[in-house]
Amino acid sequence: MRAVCWNGTHDVRIERVPDPEILNPRDAIVRVTLTAICGSDLHLYDGYIPTMKAGDILGHEFMGEIVEIGAGVQNLRKGDRVVVPFNIACGRCYFCTGKMWSCCDNSNPNAWMAETAYGHSPAGLFGYSHMLGGYAGGQAEYVRVPFADTGPLKIHNGMRDEEVLFLSDIFPTGYQAAENCGIREGDTIAVWGCGPVGQFAIRSALMLGAERVFAIDHFPQRLDLARQGHPGQFHEDDRIETINFDEDEVYDHLMSATGGRGPDACIDAVGLESHGTTVDALFDRIKVASLLATDRIHVLRQAARTVRKNGTISIPGVYGGFADKFPIGAIFGKGITIRCGQTHVHNYMQPLLERIEKEEIHPSFIISHRYNLDEAPDAYKNFRYHQNECRKVVLCP
Ligand SMILES: [Zn+2]
Ligand SMILES: [Zn+2]
Secondary structure: OEEEEEOOOOOEEEEEOOOOOOOOOOOEEEEEEEEEEOOOHHHHHOOOOOOOOOOEEOOOEEEEEEEEEOOOOOOOOOOOEEEEOOEEOOOOOHHHHOOOHHHOOOOOOOHHHHHHHHOOOOOEEEOOOOOOOOEOOOOEOEEEEOOOOOOOEEOOOOOOHHHHHHHHOHHHHHHHHHHOOOOOOOOEEEEEOOOHHHHHHHHHHHHOOOOEEEEEEOOHHHHHHHHOOOOOOOOOOOOEEEEEOOOOOHHHHHHHHOOOOOOOEEEEOOOOOOOOOOOHHHHHHHHHHOOHHHHHHHHHHHHHHHOOOOOEEEEOOOOOOOOOOOOHHHHHHHOOEEEEOOOOHHHHHHHHHHHHHOOOOOHHHHOOEEEEHHHHHHHHHHHHHOOOOOOOEEEEO
8 A cells, every 4th residue: 555654854755565454353444535744743754753763654633434343343344434533542441431542551552662751651643653652644545543443433424524534633632722721601712823723722712612712823824714713604703813923922912902811721732732742852852953842831931921810721732841941930829720631532523523513613624735645745845834824734545
């Protein structure tokens, strides 16, 4: 089959590789019908994530048709159409039975690598380094899905792939970020970063009852998209206000907009999105190699300074290593709650599918570019270097 393979920094190739096979009774093989490149894939592309090996198949946002199932899978049939969550979860461990799917204890065969850095290992992920399981990803014609009786969501409604694909990651990730804000009717929420996760967080905050949402970025097209509110309508939503941080001082703007009180919650959707799991060595490399680390900590500091007393900071982006000048003084002095972590995608797929069915949201609004799988090298390049215009790329095998 054809697959998108990582071969080093800025070196992604289409390669012929062996078809995946059923290895365990609870596996299924999915023929991929649509897959996406995630912002976090760019950190693999840029060479920031350790424990990648040449030839690794990329991709953790994908959907398709079941073509083969292991003997232990009772709830799927050949021909079923499924969306697959990006984190792999066994469904039976302490964390899975407690619905903390992204913390599954059984899905990372290389847990020791993550334990070295964090003390414990999060769940394994598709196509995201050997430290997180070394699983082949979904930017390919076929993919093996472990614990297939637990993760995949069946799609019966005939809805287009483009409308349901993002249930695999970015819609649940944005939604969980908003849910973690503990929004009450009338709240004001500020969202840093209008990339795909930020866009879904903005819309989710409104769904959950926020009265005003401030969207903060410096890419004009991303701010324009944020202002469109409900994407089916293509008119500006007056509940959403934008702040271009190149032109405006964010703290001052938010204080004058809220009578000096500050937003009830702040969402930090900048940086490695939801699943850049890294080690301290990586943090040092990032610090040295770019301004990323500074920027990301800058957002967290700005959020801690801006959020109202007793407010919440929700972080859908993972901070991989050790942060310098962590604003513990503001967090303690103002009684701030911080909520974060990888998304428990499994909890959100069905309820968010229902919101899509009710046309509360059309997730395909986020797609800006469509490519054939064979064009993946160009797709990565475009996504990496044209962030204003290129906000979300899908690949069709
Ligand atoms: Zn993703
Ligand atoms: Zn588990």
